Amino acid sequence: MRKIYQAANLFEAQILRDRLEAAHLRAEVFNAHAHSAAGALPVTEIYPEVWILEDNDWDLALRVLGEYQAELQAGNQCERRCQKCGEMVPGNFASCWNCGTELAEDC
Known part of the structure; x- marks a missing residue:
């Protein structure tokens, strides 16, 4: 078992776990509810972590992670203003x- 990613939030960790599982890799999210210990633990200890369960899956898991991060980067480079709420x-x-x-066009 190896940690592959420390997420900024639980939503992000779940998305990556789902992508890993879609690639037929077994993965788990740890620290899913550690935010309740905020203040008692260092902030870096409460972030959700994504772990792959089989060490042999490491290379494929890194490829899935790279694709996910590239999509995040591309999405963050192009922002649009909502016409309804601004x-x-x-x-x-x-x-x-x-x-x-619903937004009319993609970036």
């Missing part, structure tokens, strides 16, 4: 994260 929305979103309005 919030900035990452380029990889199909609808506004704030009000749910």
Whole structure:
């Protein structure tokens, strides 16, 4: 078992775990509820972590992680303003994260 990623939040960790499992790799998220210990533990100890269960899957897991990070980077480079509520929305979103309005075009 090896840690492959320390996520900024639980949502991000779950997305990566799901992508790993879609590639037929067994993975788990640890520290899913550690945020409740904020203040009692160092902040770096409460971030969710994604671990792959089989060491032999490491190379493929790194490729899946690289693809995920490339998509995040591409989405973060292009933001749009929602025409309904005015919030900035990452380029990889199909609808506004704030009000749910569907966005007309992708970046």
